[in-house]
Amino acid sequence: MSALSQIPSRASSPGPQASPVTGSDGRAGHGAGPGGGAARARRFPRSDFWSGAGLPGLVFVVAAFVVPMAVVVVKSLTDPSPANYSAIFTSSVYQRSVVDTLQMALVVTVLCLLVGYPYAYAMARSGTAMRTFLMVALMLAFWTSLLVRTYAWQIVLNDTGIVNTALRDWLGLTSAPIHMIRTPFAVYVGMVHVLLPYAVLALFAQLRSIDPDVERAAQVMGARPWRVFARVTLPLSLPGAVAGGVLVFVLALGFYITPQLLGGARQVYVGQAIMQQIEQFLKPGVGAAMAVLLFVAVLAVLGLAARFVGLGKILGVGMGRRR
């Protein structure tokens, strides 16, 4: 689930106040304090005021994330046995869910970057008033309850929803409803809506860090605006795109609520497969094993990305300094 996929980010993020990871929305809500605590505590032997102040945060992280994750790992191996892992690989539902989940996360990531890039670019290059407006507009969506937004999409995308009613009754363009709800399309729409801010903020931070003089220099040398963008701005902004993309991808892997409410029964994603094992088949060990594999996949993606752009960038750690 989504909280699971955020464990690595919380545990290793020393500057969470500036991080897009710690939004105020339900899934990422309680990240602000503990990350700082973990980093401070590493210097605890120096025993200054702040390391002491960080201790409760460290305790919280251990109690709320490390211990439960350890319980999950232990459960996956002992309830009833490590055979849980082989049970996963014989489950056709799980195998299909892995493929569906990877595909969904990939599509959502690409869409977030395509939609988010122009937005972040506008934010980075506009005046203070416009930038504030764009930021608030982005954050308003971010701060609205995930459930409310997902249910709103249901109302919009239903066969008898706003879009189909408009197309048929007001515009007369269609006679039969266009089927959107309970399809992967609806999942993509809902997920991009939820995850877009993560991509935009990562891109924005990177674009802001590009020295305008570099672009100006290219212009002075005779490059046309499009060429300046293609040869200077875009390459320099790529680390932000990788950071935002990895963050969105990792969060999308473990998403549960949005696919559950907007998707059809024809696609089962990993989060739902885990839920099914625990609630329906009463096999918490197999569910735990699936969760562990998801966790390992997330770590692998983060590790791979860290080789290219550095973990701090993905987790938004550097942003505080630049702002």
Added chain:
Amino acid sequence: MKVSRNLWAVTSLALSLTLTAACGGGSGSGDAGASGDSGSVTYAGFGGTGQEAIAKAWLDPFGKESGVGVVQDNPVTYAKIHQMVDAKNVTWDIAQGGADFGLEGNPRLEDIDCSVVSCGDYADGPFKVYKQGVPLFVFSIVLAYNTDKFGSNPPRNYAAFFDTAKYPGKRAIDGTAGFQGILEAALMANGTPRDQLYPLDVDAALKLLEPIKDDLIVFKDAAECINLVSSGEAVMGNCYNGRVKLAKDEGQPIDNTWGQQIYLCDYLFVPKGAKDKANAMKLIGYIAKAANNGKITEFIPYGPANPKATASGKYAADAPTAHQLEGEDAPIVMDSAWWNANMEKAIEKTTAWLAG
């Protein structure tokens, strides 16, 4: 992740129950210690209007009559019962659920005490008393339809469900339970006699669903069924009878046929190691008694599970038990033993079929 969440839930539940007990059972519906009998029973149901009805019909009156405090909790999940019992921290004395939890030799349940519960009453009913579970009430999955679409010629039974020529439009079905009941209906519509349905041939039944596959809207939450049918997105669907009645009373264009309603029954059982087993049995005995079991019909359109009980409440006429049609339209009673043994395989097959 879910595991740890449940752990927290159980811990906080235990905490809140301790607090409740310390504060004199404030949220309980009975007043513990008011009369001679004492103790406190925690009843776990599914919440919502269903549990409200249960409280009004049985839990509150039992608390008043016996002096035993009744604390309520919800929702029941089987996973939670597993964890409670395995952690030896059982906070529920009575849990409500289906026969699919396994009520004969379940190591996590106590045996029913038939000296306190009138087990004999159930011998002739559609739902028997199990060694570890007592039938609570009967509800059903009915074939609901949109009254604007088929006003004059509504579906009579599942033959209509599979007849897309005469009844065009989408059909809403539950995709989470391995098409429980629908597979039976498909085989019956194809001529399989009732007494030869089990062992159920899932593959054959799915083949019968193949021609209407594109006409299916597969939902994952029971509330969706009512929305789909009353909005007209689906012209018919397999909805719970109580919800159809509520939507109908609200003026939604929805109604249902009682032909081949899929009979379901909720049971009461006692998790192994329940703290107040004696009072749990007493409360189950109270609910199951012929004189009391029909009281549920005063509050919600569910029928008594005790065949000797009389149903005379406000909703008695809308209860599934009041519409036991004959012949091919008679209620479909599923073989819970078969489903218990094969549910996982059925879900795997139906999920694969849906995706394919």
